[in-house]
Amino acid sequence: MTDVPYAPPTQSRALKIALRWGLYLMLTVFALWYLLPLFVMVTTSLKSLEEIRTGSLIALPREVTLEAWRTAWSGACTGIQCEGLRPYFWNSVLLAVPAVLISTILGAMNGYVVAQWRFRGANIIFALMLFGCFIPFQVVLLPMARTLGILNIAGTIPGLIFVHVIYGIGFTTLFFRNYYVTIPAELTKAAKIDGAGFFRIFWSIFLPLSLPIIVVTVIWQFTQIWNDFLFGVSFSQAGTQPITVALNNIVNSTTGVKAYNVDMAAAIIAALPTLLVYVVAGKYFIRGLTAGSVKG
Amino acid sequence: MQWLERHVPKLVLAPSFIAALLFVYGFIGWTAWVSFTRSRLLPNYDLVGTIQYERLFASPRWEVALNNLFVFGVLFIGISMLLGLLLAIFLDQKIRTEGVLRTIYLYPMALSLIVTGTAWKWMLNPGLGLEAMVRGWGFEDFTFDWITDPDMAIYTVVIAGVWQASGFVMALFLAGLRSVDGEIIKAAQVDGIPTHRIYTAIIIPSMAPIFLSAFIVLSHLAIKSFDLVIALTGGGPGYATDLPATYMYAMAFSRGDIGQAASSAMVMMMIVFAIVVPYLYSELRAKND
Numbered sequence: 191m192t193d194v195p196y197a198p199p200t201q202s203r204a205l206k207i208a209l210r211w212g213l214y215l216m217l218t219v220f221a222l223w224y225l226l227p228l229f230v231m232v233t234t235s236l237k238s239l240e241e242i243r244t245g246s247l248i249a250l251p252r253e254v255t256l257e258a259w260r261t262a263w264s265g266a267c268t269g270i271q272c273e274g275l276r277p278y279f280w281n282s283v284l285l286a287v288p289a290v291l292i293s294t295i296l297g298a299m300n301g302y303v304v305a306q307w308r309f310r311g312a313n314i315i316f317a318l319m320l321f322g323c324f325i326p327f328q329v330v331l332l333p334m335a336r337t338l339g340i341l342n343i344a345g346t347i348p349g350l351i352f353v354h355v356i357y358g359i360g361f362t363t364l365f366f367r368n369y370y371v372t373i374p375a376e377l378t379k380a381a382k383i384d385g386a387g388f389f390r391i392f393w394s395i396f397l398p399l400s401l402p403i404i405v406v407t408v409i410w411q412f413t414q415i416w417n418d419f420l421f422g423v424s425f426s427q428a429g430t431q432p433i434t435v436a437l438n439n440i441v442n443s444t445t446g447v448k449a450y451n452v453d454m455a456a457a458i459i460a461a462l463p464t465l466l467v468y469v470v471a472g473k474y475f476i477r478g479l480t481a482g483s484v485k486g
Numbered sequence: 487m488q489w490l491e492r493h494v495p496k497l498v499l500a501p502s503f504i505a506a507l508l509f510v511y512g513f514i515g516w517t518a519w520v521s522f523t524r525s526r527l528l529p530n531y532d533l534v535g536t537i538q539y540e541r542l543f544a545s546p547r548w549e550v551a552l553n554n555l556f557v558f559g560v561l562f563i564g565i566s567m568l569l570g571l572l573l574a575i576f577l578d579q580k581i582r583t584e585g586v587l588r589t590i591y592l593y594p595m596a597l598s599l600i601v602t603g604t605a606w607k608w609m610l611n612p613g614l615g616l617e618a619m620v621r622g623w624g625f626e627d628f629t630f631d632w633i634t635d636p637d638m639a640i641y642t643v644v645i646a647g648v649w650q651a652s653g654f655v656m657a658l659f660l661a662g663l664r665s666v667d668g669e670i671i672k673a674a675q676v677d678g679i680p681t682h683r684i685y686t687a688i689i690i691p692s693m694a695p696i697f698l699s700a701f702i703v704l705s706h707l708a709i710k711s712f713d714l715v716i717a718l719t720g721g722g723p724g725y726a727t728d729l730p731a732t733y734m735y736a737m738a739f740s741r742g743d744i745g746q747a748a749s750s751a752m753v754m755m756m757i758v759f760a761i762v763v764p765y766l767y768s769e770l771r772a773k774n775d
Contacts, residue, residue, distance in 0.1 A: 213576060213579060213581075214581075216576060217573075217576055217577070217581065217583075217587055220573060220591065221587055221590045221591070223649075224590050224591055224593070224594065224649070224653065225590060226609075227594075227602070227605040227606060227609060227649070228593075228605075230605065230608070230609055231605050231608075234608065242614060243614065246618075246619050246622050247609065247614065247615055247616060247618065247619040248619060296501075296502055299498050299499075300498070300499055300502050302498075303495040303496075303498050303499045304499070307495035309495060309496060312499070315499060315503050318503070318506060318507075318511075319502060319503060319506045321510070321766075322506050322509075322510040324706070324758060324762050324766075325510060325514065325755060325758065326709055326710050326731070326751070326754045326755055326758050327710070328712075328730075328731055328734045328735070328750075328751040328754050328755075329513070329514055329517050329751040329752065329754065329755045330509065330510070330513040330514070330517070331734075331735075331738060331747075331751070332516070332517060332520065332529075332738055332744060332747060332748060332751070333512075333513040333516040333517060334509070334513065335738075336529075337509075356505055356509045357509075359502050359505065359506070360506070363502065387491060387494070388491075388494040388495060388498075389494075413596060416598070417597070417598035417599070417600075418598075419598065419599065419600050419712070419713040419716070419717075420712055420713065420735075423716075423735075424735075424738075424739065434598050434600045434601075434713070437598075437600055437601070437604065438600050438604075438716065438717055441604050441607070441717070442720065450608055450614070453604060453608065454604075454605070454608065456604075457600075457601045457604040457605060458601075460598060460600070460601055461596075461597050461598065461601045464596045464597065464598070465593065465596055465597070467596065468592075468593055468596035472589060472592075475596065476592065476657055479595065479654060479657065480657065480658060480661060
């Protein structure tokens with residue numbers, strides 16, 4: 191879009207080249223800064239404790255060992271239990287998959303209604319639902335804890351799924367609504383004249399067009415729910431905790447010697463699913479982020 | 487049947503709407519109500535006025551939390567915006583490796599703040615982390631022990647927060663830079679206006695809406711930051727890095743002081759509203775015009 195940094199006629203070609211080099215140097219330095227923690231996590235997780243104590247933070251492991259990974263996955267202690275991250279990893283999967291699916295389906299239906307079946311008050315209803323995205327969740331923690339107790343799902347995975355669905359609908363509705371408003375209303379009108387009903391139109395006209403927004407929404411919801419800590423720590427109990435809570439417990443567990451290599455391996459395991467999503471579908475991830483930021 | 491056909495859209499929307507009424511507005515109401523009672527371990531519904539808020543604002547720990555929110559918020563938002571803008575402008579200079587660099591700058595946003603906190607906690611620990619590394623290079627007197635220093639620990643939260651969020655701001659700004667009308671820029675270049683002037687006088691002012699949304703997202707993140715503090719410092723040393731979010735959590739789940747938890751949550755909501763409501767209002771008005 192813009193040209194190389196502006197150079198008045200008096201500036202020499204050499205200066206121009208120097209500026210260019212400077213630019214690349216800066217960009218590289220920042221890239222290293224962003225990569226440093228990941229690099230340190232990976233190398234630390236492959237070292238023995240002995241090597242961590244004697245070597246430098248950014249040194250490559252002299253002897254690569256997967257011991258820390260094995261411990262992090264199946265032996266590290268989260269408080270009194272020492273089963274590693276494995277059970278909690280599956281908790282997060284069991285929690286994220288249904289929560290993502292349910293909130294995406296509800297969002298699709300809601301967005302379809304708000305964008306294409308406007309009725310009096312639909313906009314106000316949408317605005318009121320959207321508002322739920324903005325509240326600091328601290329303000330609902332206490333009553334939600336009591337409600338989960340009353341519903342008899344306190345400290346269970348279904349309870350956490352319920353919470354994530356409830357507070358995810360605002361976003362998923364927004365995503366689908368913003369996508370469906372770009373589809374001409376004439377399409378719905380014509381289909382209505384042909385006698386197609388609400389669900390028929392959704393199923394045969396809108397759903398086939400929805401793949402990109404479904405991908406964006408699923409990635410957004412999955413990242414949010416997998417990475418969530420506040421709901422996880424507030425509404426789970428020993429045995430039903432999601433992976434972020436277990437990771438925090440492993441890192442802050444006070445029993446035994448501080449095993450930094452295990453901490454790092456555990457952190458990478460907790461990060462892998464969302465990192466994988468980012469690497470595979472980065473484009474959609476960014477689209478969700480920017481859509482989520484220009485709410486409304 | 488006719489009736490059903492006509493009302494299907496409303497019926498589809500109804501459960502979500504009722505859920506929002508109940509679990510957002512109803513719950514806010516509940517918390518607001520309880521914040522005006524003497525509730526301790528169990529909620530008590532007798533209104534007694536603003537006693538919880540008086541206790542809150544008399545608490546030194548809350549004062550620290552609010553101060554930290556201010557320090558953290560200003561630095562986190564300011565540095566992330568500046569760095570994001572700088573990186574976006576750099577990347578906008580026809581950089582050959584742009585795709586790779588963008589991926590690298592943005593990946594922290596895919597991580598959980600607990601992972602980010604864990605990684606930085608390890609790197610910042612003075613005994614074996616960055617401090618030890620630089621000392622190993624021969625700078626024996628080098629100290630970088632902010633994470634264990636009550637006066638400096640909050641800045642480590644800023645470092646980790648900026649690391650996580652600045653790439654995202656970069657992505658927002660880069661999209662903004664690319665959407666500026668190319669014709670105007672060409673005209674300016676033909677007129678011989680220097681590049682830095684083109685940025686400061688034409689491009690950046692035209693991105694005002696993006697600054698605003700970046701600001702909103704970052705301030706929202708800052709007010710809600712809970713995970714990062716928990717993973718990085720646990721609120722410590724002492725309660726030196728407490729934020730309103732960690733204060734609220736401590737009151738609700740470890741101190742058993744529901745009244746304090748409710749009133750601190752309400753103050754957090756007011757702060758969010760003070761920032762978000764004017765923004766939402768202007769957005770909705772712009773749409774209706």
